[in-house]
Amino acid sequence: MKTEKPIFLFSDFGNADLYVGQVKAVLARCAPEALVIDLLHEAPAFNVGASAHLLAAMLGQVPPASIVLAVVDPGVGGGRRPVAVLADDRWLVGPDNGLLSVAVARAAGARVFPVAWRPPRASVSFDGRDLFAPVAAMLARGELGAGDMEEAAGLDVCFGAEDLAEIIYVDHYGNAATGLRAQALPCNARLVVNGRSIGYARVFADVPRGEVFWYGNSVGLAEIAANSTSAARKLDLATGQRVAIGR
Amino acid sequence: MKTEKPIFLFSDFGNADLYVGQVKAVLARCAPEALVIDLLHEAPAFNVGASAHLLAAMLGQVPPASIVLAVVDPGVGGGRRPVAVLADDRWLVGPDNGLLSVAVARAAGARVFPVAWRPPRASVSFDGRDLFAPVAAMLARGELGAGDMEEAAGLDVCFGAEDLAEIIYVDHYGNAATGLRAQALPCNARLVVNGRSIGYARVFADVPRGEVFWYGNSVGLAEIAANSTSAARKLDLATGQRVAIGR
Amino acid sequence: MKTEKPIFLFSDFGNADLYVGQVKAVLARCAPEALVIDLLHEAPAFNVGASAHLLAAMLGQVPPASIVLAVVDPGVGGGRRPVAVLADDRWLVGPDNGLLSVAVARAAGARVFPVAWRPPRASVSFDGRDLFAPVAAMLARGELGAGDMEEAAGLDVCFGAEDLAEIIYVDHYGNAATGLRAQALPCNARLVVNGRSIGYARVFADVPRGEVFWYGNSVGLAEIAANSTSAARKLDLATGQRVAIGR
Numbered sequence: 001m002k003t004e005k006p007i008f009l010f011s012d013f014g015n016a017d018l019y020v021g022q023v024k025a026v027l028a029r030c031a032p033e034a035l036v037i038d039l040l041h042e043a044p045a046f047n048v049g050a051s052a053h054l055l056a057a058m059l060g061q062v063p064p065a066s067i068v069l070a071v072v073d074p075g076v077g078g079g080r081r082p083v084a085v086l087a088d089d090r091w092l093v094g095p096d097n098g099l100l101s102v103a104v105a106r107a108a109g110a111r112v113f114p115v116a117w118r119p120p121r122a123s124v125s126f127d128g129r130d131l132f133a134p135v136a137a138m139l140a141r142g143e144l145g146a147g148d149m150e151e152a153a154g155l156d157v158c159f160g161a162e163d164l165a166e167i168i169y170v171d172h173y174g175n176a177a178t179g180l181r182a183q184a185l186p187c188n189a190r191l192v193v194n195g196r197s198i199g200y201a202r203v204f205a206d207v208p209r210g211e212v213f214w215y216g217n218s219v220g221l222a223e224i225a226a227n228s229t230s231a232a233r234k235l236d237l238a239t240g241q242r243v244a245i246g247r
Numbered sequence: 248m249k250t251e252k253p254i255f256l257f258s259d260f261g262n263a264d265l266y267v268g269q270v271k272a273v274l275a276r277c278a279p280e281a282l283v284i285d286l287l288h289e290a291p292a293f294n295v296g297a298s299a300h301l302l303a304a305m306l307g308q309v310p311p312a313s314i315v316l317a318v319v320d321p322g323v324g325g326g327r328r329p330v331a332v333l334a335d336d337r338w339l340v341g342p343d344n345g346l347l348s349v350a351v352a353r354a355a356g357a358r359v360f361p362v363a364w365r366p367p368r369a370s371v372s373f374d375g376r377d378l379f380a381p382v383a384a385m386l387a388r389g390e391l392g393a394g395d396m397e398e399a400a401g402l403d404v405c406f407g408a409e410d411l412a413e414i415i416y417v418d419h420y421g422n423a424a425t426g427l428r429a430q431a432l433p434c435n436a437r438l439v440v441n442g443r444s445i446g447y448a449r450v451f452a453d454v455p456r457g458e459v460f461w462y463g464n465s466v467g468l469a470e471i472a473a474n475s476t477s478a479a480r481k482l483d484l485a486t487g488q489r490v491a492i493g494r
Numbered sequence: 495m496k497t498e499k500p501i502f503l504f505s506d507f508g509n510a511d512l513y514v515g516q517v518k519a520v521l522a523r524c525a526p527e528a529l530v531i532d533l534l535h536e537a538p539a540f541n542v543g544a545s546a547h548l549l550a551a552m553l554g555q556v557p558p559a560s561i562v563l564a565v566v567d568p569g570v571g572g573g574r575r576p577v578a579v580l581a582d583d584r585w586l587v588g589p590d591n592g593l594l595s596v597a598v599a600r601a602a603g604a605r606v607f608p609v610a611w612r613p614p615r616a617s618v619s620f621d622g623r624d625l626f627a628p629v630a631a632m633l634a635r636g637e638l639g640a641g642d643m644e645e646a647a648g649l650d651v652c653f654g655a656e657d658l659a660e661i662i663y664v665d666h667y668g669n670a671a672t673g674l675r676a677q678a679l680p681c682n683a684r685l686v687v688n689g690r691s692i693g694y695a696r697v698f699a700d701v702p703r704g705e706v707f708w709y710g711n712s713v714g715l716a717e718i719a720a721n722s723t724s725a726a727r728k729l730d731l732a733t734g735q736r737v738a739i740g741r
Contacts, residue, residue, distance in 0.1 A: 006275050008268070014666025015263050016509050018548075021502070021533035022555045022712065028500050028529055029557045035275055039268040045667060046722045054265075061269045061376075063276045074722050077697030124697040126712035129555075172261025173292055203324030203371045218269065218373035228293045228321050253522050255515070262510050282522055286515040301512075308516045308623075310523045419508025420539055450571030450618045465516070465620035475540045475568050 004034035005091075005140045008062050010055055011071040011128065012043040022129045023069070030137030039068070043169075044239045046074045048098045050168035052159055053179040056102035057219040062090055069136040070094035071128040081156065082115040082131055084139065086146055091139045093132050098157040105161035113149035167193065167224075167241045174230025176237040177223040182216030185245065191224060192244040196235055198224055251281035252338075252387045255309050257302055258318040258375065259290040269376045270316070277384030286315070290416075291486045293321045295345045297415035299406055300426040303349035304466040309337055316383040317341035318375040328403065329362040329378055331386065333393055338386045340379050345404040352408035360396035414440065414471075414488045421477025423484040424470040429463030432492065438471060439491040443482055445471055498528035499585075499634045502556050504549055505565040505622065506537040516623045517563070524631030533562070537663075538733045540568045542592050544662035546653055547673040550596035551713040556584055563630040564588035565622040575650065576609040576625055578633065580640055585633045587626050592651040599655035607643035661687065661718075661735045668724025670731040671717040676710030679739065685718060686738040690729055692718055 007027060013019040020041060027036050039058060043051040051072040062068060073080075073095045083096040087107040092100045096114070104110040115135055122130035138144035164179025171177075178191070190197045191214045201213035204227045212231050217223035225231050232238070254274060260266040267288060274283050286305060290298040298319040309315060320327075320342045330343040334354040339347045343361070351357040362382055369377035385391035411426025418424075425438070437444045438461045448460035451474045459478050464470035472478050479485070501521060507513040514535060521530050533552060537545040545566040556562060567574075567589045577590040581601040586594045590608070598604040609629055616624035632638035658673025665671075672685070685692045685708045695707035698721045706725050711717035718725050725731065 006279075008272070016536040017665040017667075018534050018552060018663070018713070019665075021531060022552070024531045025502070025533065025555050025557060028531055032500075032529065035279065037268060037271045037275055039272065040265050042263040042666070058265060058269070061272050063272060075699055078699030123710075123712040125709065129712060169265070171264040171266075172289070173264075205322055205325030215372065216370075218370040218376060219265070253526075255519070282526065284515060284518045284522055286519065287512050289510040305512060305516070308519050310519060416512070418511040418513075419536070420511075452569055452572030462619065463617075465617040465623060466512070 004031050005065055005067055006035040006037060006063065007031065007067045007069055007136050007140050008037050008039040009041070009069050010039045010043065010058070011041050012045045012051060013041045013071070013128070015041050019126070019128065022126070023133045026129055026133040027137055030134055031140045034137070034140045043072050047239065048072055048074070049159060049164060050166065050179065050239055052099050052102040053164045053168050054177070055099065056106055057221050059090065059103050061219065064089040067091045067093065067136050067139050069128070069132055070099055071132060072099050073097065073127065076127050077124045082127065082135070083155065084113045084115055084135060084149065086111045086113070093136045093139065095127070096156045098159045101155050101158045102161065104155060105158065111146060112152045112154055113146065114152050116149065165243045165245070167237055167239050167243060170232045170237060170239060173225075174232035175217070175223050175225040176232050177217055177221045178243045180222040180243065180245070181220055182222045183220060185222055188247065190246040191222060192246045193224065193237065193241055194235055197246055204228075251278050252312055252314055253282040253284060253310065254278065254314045254316055254383050254387050255284050255286040256288070256316050257286045257290065257305070258288050259292045259298060260288045260318070260375070262288050266373070266375065269373070270380045273376055273380040274384055277381055278387045281384070281387045290319050294486065295319055295321070296406060296411060297413065297426065297486055299346050299349040300411045300415050301424070302346065303353055304468050306337065306350050308466065311336040314338045314340065314383050314386050316375070316379055317346055318379060319346050320344065320374065323374050324371045329374065329382070330402065331360045331362055331382060331396065333358045333360070340383045340386065342374070343403045345406050348402050348405045349408065351402060352405065358393060359399045359401055360393065361399050363396065412490045412492070414484055414486055414490060417479045417484060417486060420472075421479035422464070422470050422472040423479050424464055424468045425490050427469040427490065427492070428467055429469045430467060432469055435494065437493040438469060439493045440471065440484065440488055441482055444493055451475075498525050499559055499561055500529040500531060500557065501525065501561045501563055501630050501634050502531050502533040503535070503563050504533045504537065504552070505535050506539045506545060507535045507565070507622070509535050513620070513622065516620070517627045520623055520627040521631055524628055525634045528631070528634045537566050541733065542566055542568070543653060543658060544660065544673065544733055546593050546596040547658045547662050548671070549593065550600055551675075551715050553584065553597050555713065558583040561585045561587065561630050561633050563622070563626055564593055565626060566593050567591065567621065570621050571618045576621065576629070577649065578607045578609055578629060578643065580605045580607070587630045587633065589621070590650045592653050595649050595652045596655065598649060599652065605640060606646045606648055607640065608646050610643065659737045659739070661731055661733050661737060664726045664731060664733060668726035669711070669717050669719040670726050671711055671715045672737050674716040674737065674739070675714055676716045677714060679716055682741065684740040685716060686740045687718065687731065687735055688729055691740055698722075
């Protein structure tokens with residue numbers, strides 16, 4: 001049995017960029033026994049809102065008693081505070097800029113702890129490596145816990161628990177996930193985006209090759225897809241586009 | 248010594264997509280001691296044939312007594328069955344849609360076991376996470392083995408052991424691997440693709456800068472390359488193009 | 495405590511390519527207990543000079559007593575020799591083509607050991623997998639050390655310790671790192687590239703949205719960036735462009 005909790009990384013760093021490796025170098029030094037897993041990088045860059053909804057949707061896939069290190073942080077170096085949140089038995093560590101707030105708003109229970117710890121030396125631009133990674137490592141090792149930090153009433157920036165009627169993520173197949181939770185949509189609902197109205201199908205294999213449809217994706221979001229081709233290219237879809245619900 | 252076997256991932260998921268992280272989250276929960284290695288993602292999307300040849304070629308690099316979790320599965324949610332194959336001391340787990348079949352046809356010995364286990368809860372679109380990953384974890388831990396499953400006569404979909412005279416993979420240098428095994432080609436063979444005839448060289452350093460040639464690549468396939476530049480861009484090469492063998 | 499040292503990978507392999515997975519398959523077999531971390535892939539392809547400066551800058555982030563497996567090796571199959579370097583308590587393994595030379599020139603102390611070991615079977619094109627990975631594993635396990643190899647007077651190819659006045663890396667946000675160390679530049683220095691003169695700011699949050707500036711990045715290099723947008727796209731920046739220092 002591992003004595004250190006697993007650490008999941010969620011960021012808008014590029015997979016090819018030099019950031020993820022440096023974060024892992026810190027974790028290797030500070031929590032060498034912890035399993036470190038890339039949950040998602042290349043979350044919508046500079047887009048805290050879309051990223052917050054994506055993180056909230058993916059969080060159900062993260063095992064309890066894990067640490068999530070979340071960095072989508074265009075305001076790094078500015079005034080936003082670092083924060084650790086205990087949400088339903090998972091620790092989330094990241095900037096208090098709204099990124100964690102959808103997950104917090106949807107959690108059965110959440111406690112918010114501003115992070116007082118500061119690194120002895122830090123760059124001005126890379127809190128992910130210099131501040132959040134060491135804190136995640138301390139949480140993973142159990143060297144830091146709820147009893148060691150002062151609790152705050154809540155987050156500074158809250159986006160709320162409601163859905164986001166936008167495209168929040170396009171994957172490399174060209175599937176476009178929205179910030180709408182599928183469970184709340186009736187099967188006869190149509191999604192309207194870029195002037196196109198899209199009907200529901202349960203699964204790719206249920207529609208003809210090339211046809212566009214929406215379905216409940218693997219993290220519970222309504223996603224616009226096409227059988228064996230790219231829905232994003234067919235309909236010119238991109239993160240940030242508004243999605244309306246029709247009949 | 249690790250008590251759990253290593254698990255190698257082979258898929259057409261995007262490296263940047265949200266799929267790989269979710270598969271790893273399941274493996275972290277179900278086989279926390281197993282080494283998990285990304286053998287290849289972004290295998291040709293929706294292209295089971297090219298992917299099957301790529302997997303067969305790469306399999307020689309996977310240590311014996313490992314598990315390979317293979318997912319190129321455009322028909323997910325349809326009728327194809329999940330299958331575990333014991334091929335020359337390695338377990339392959341994936342859809343019975345042809346993906347494993349080239350490796351099976353080329354193995355000295357292979358036994359095919361349809362997977363009867365079903366997850367208590369599953370999405371309709373992500374068997375990689377919900378079904379194949381837990382099965383791979385059980386195999387890695389030794390909780391599941393050949394004695395626990397009913398053996399089938401063979402795979403439903405078989406592409407056979409023969410080479411595929413197509414470009415099956417283009418890497419980021421612009422090298423274009425074919426489905427032709429280099430060992431079977433004489434050195435004076437020329438590869439003809441897109442109207443261009445290409446001669447052999449042993450290695451990059453043997454041709455002038457910028458010159459296009461073919462050679463036996465590191466997994467035994469004939470690959471079209473250029474010294475210090477992109478052969479794919481020079482010759483407009485893409486996965487799926489037919490390759491003829493000339494003199 | 496792990497008994498095998500961590501191994502950091504630095505290469506110009508594509509993150510999506512089939513190379514990294516094969517290197518890790520070898521490490522899994524030869525050093526199964528070692529932590530393997532992708533420090534950086536997609537270093538400037540075919541560009542040993544830019545890669546050497548990037549490696550030197552990133553090396554400070556690698557914990558002491560680690561192994562760095564570095565492969566940017568357009569001359570593979572030619573005459574350059576493989577080499578292991580002990581630089582300030584870190585082992586670097588790679589081709590003696592200049593890649594390691596900037597790090598070596600800047601180290602307080604460095605010892606150079608040509609690698610005499612050769613694999614029983616090797617491809618002609620993939621020393622990263624066949625030669626450097628096994629050697630890195632031996633170093634990680636302590637089966638190979640300074641006492642086991644003959645020391646050379648120095649590297650064959652040396653780029654020296656001086657800065658490189660070029661763009662050496664563009665990340666996915668569109669930030670363009672130069673080979674100039676920021677510490678040596680006064681804050682009133684301007685960087686001139688592509689006919690544009692760029693002033694300094696301490697951090698992203700200090701400039702208006704969309705404005706281009708340079709700053710000292712997280713690995714100590716002067717980097718051209720823009721607040722919440724892509725500096726590379728705004729100024730048409732690419733690896734290899736010359737950068738002049740103005741006032």
